[in-house]
Amino acid sequence: MMGIETIADLKAADPALIRKKFSVVLQRTVMELNGTECIPHVEERVDKQQIMFSRSFSEPVTTVAGMEEVMGVYAQRGAARLNEEGLRAAIMTVTAGTSRFAAAEGSFPASTIRFATPTQDPIVLVRAAVAAIRQSAVAGASYLRAGVMFSGLEPASGAGMLDVFGAGQAQPEVGGVMGEVRSKFGNAAIGIGIGGLAVAPQWTMKRGLASPRYTTEWKDLPVVRA
Known part of the structure; x- marks a missing residue:
């Protein structure tokens, strides 16, 4: 005007x-x-205090087993971010929630896990997250969102080791290996449990209306015909 x-x-x-x-x-x-x-x-803070991975579901998750599945995926997504940032976490907080506007009684479980040694190991983080939600989730509640938050962060100095085959030889850290595989073959190329499946779970947030990524995805490039 x-x-x-x-x-x-x-x-x-x-x-x-x-x-x-x-x-x-x-x-x-x-x-x-x-x-x-x-x-x-x-000025941007150089020292990051927290890392969070939180999403809403495309449809409610109503079983404890379903929430264990959710946490298994979210914990390793968070572990991937820790690995990308070169950090390890001493504390992990697991949260979930139903709708605050639903007529039924709400459920908002939250658990905090403190690790004896700061870690970015996806196996350790997934086990802890799944165990926490198993103890706190309510069967029959319609959960619509969940998240994992990492705090007590510190630089991941030194090389973590995993003796995969029990041969006594040092192996690369799990998170680093998984990160390298994902960078070469995509996020669905490797994972722990359902996090390694190429087909996304039914509850995964829908992205059908997301804007095209012309500059980063070949499949999103516009097609011009004369």
Whole structure:
């Protein structure tokens, strides 16, 4: 209505009028466009305090076994993020929840696990998450979301070892190996339990209406025909 359709129009607008009709935040934007620094720079924190993996379900999960499945997938997704960031966690918090607007009584289980040694091992994290939800989830409750949060983070210094075949020889850390496989063959190439299946579970969040990823996915490139 004010005839401001481009950034140039906004730059040419009266800052006082913009503040009166909108806010001081937009006024500062106009002033910045005209060369007056008034928005302070925010330095990104280098030390990350938490890592979280949380999603809503496409349909309710009503069984304890189903929630164990959910936590098995979410815990190893979180473990993958720890590995990507080069971090290990001393504490893992597992949460789930039903709808706050449902007529039935709600259920919001939450458990915190403290590890004797900080870890990013997906096997350790999956076992702990599944055991926690098994003890706290209520059978018959319609859970709509769940998540895992890692805290007490520290750099993953040193090489974790796994003697896969019991031969006494040092093996690469599980998380690192799984990360390398995923980077070469995709996220569905390897996983623990159902997390390694190429077909997503029924409760997985639907992404059918997600915007195309033209710059990162070959299958999303637009097709032009003459």
